[in-house]
Amino acid sequence: MAQNIFLIGFMGAGKSTAARAISARYGLRAIEMDEEIEARQGRSVSQIFEEEGEPFFRDLETQLLKSLQREENVVVSCGGGVPMRQENVSLMRRCGTIVYLSAAPETIYARVKDTHTRPLLEEDMSPEHIRDLMSRRLRFYQDAADVTIATDGRSVDEICQEIINTI
Ligand code: S3P
Numbered sequence: 001m002a003q004n005i006f007l008i009g010f011m012g013a014g015k016s017t018a019a020r021a022i023s024a025r026y027g028l029r030a031i032e033m034d035e036e037i038e039a040r041q042g043r044s045v046s047q048i049f050e051e052e053g054e055p056f057f058r059d060l061e062t063q064l065l066k067s068l069q070r071e072e073n074v075v076v077s078c079g080g081g082v083p084m085r086q087e088n089v090s091l092m093r094r095c096g097t098i099v100y101l102s103a104a105p106e107t108i109y110a111r112v113k114d115t116h117t118r119p120l121l122e123e124d125m126s127p128e129h130i131r132d133l134m135s136r137r138l139r140f141y142q143d144a145a146d147v148t149i150a151t152d153g154r155s156v157d158e159i160c161q162e163i164i165n166t167i
Pocket of ligand 1: 009010011012015034045078079080081082117118119120
């Protein structure tokens with residue numbers, strides 16, 4: 001099977017940071033889905049949500065995953081909503097290992113509270129809203145995951161090491 005890694009998890013779980021670190025240490029090419037979509041669209045995720053609506057963005061995510069099917073040795077940091085679509089999970093499973101980076105709502109809140117790039121948190125970034133959205137997504141993350149790695153209180157180094165050791 002192609003040696004690809006798909007990092008899934010809630011916004012702010014550290015997927016992009018872990019992907020960059022794995023890329024630097026183990027030579028896999030890092031692909032950040034939001035950045036890739038922004039580059040292809042020539043506009044930000046926030047603009048895409050605003051101008052086209054969320055379903056359009058979700059279709060772009062699926063299209064991107066389809067276009068990655070022939071890749072080898074890539075580590076993909078997925079947008080937090082990617083595993084909500086079963087088709088996306090099948091596409092990832094077909095060409096790689098799915099690693100779920102879990103984090104407590106408090107950890108997520110601390111990491112996202114000063115950012116403004118995520119339309120789904122822009123109106124309400126409270127710990128309660130994060131907890132509520134996370135509880136609705138948890139089952140999708142767990143069902144999609146081949147491997148789960150808890151990230152709370154751990155360094156990027158530790159997380160990368162565990163990902164590589166486990167898969
Ligand atoms: C989203 C997560 C974001 C981005 C978009 C929607 C989500 O990516 O794709 O704002 O639905 O959870 P990150 O998880 O990289 O922040």
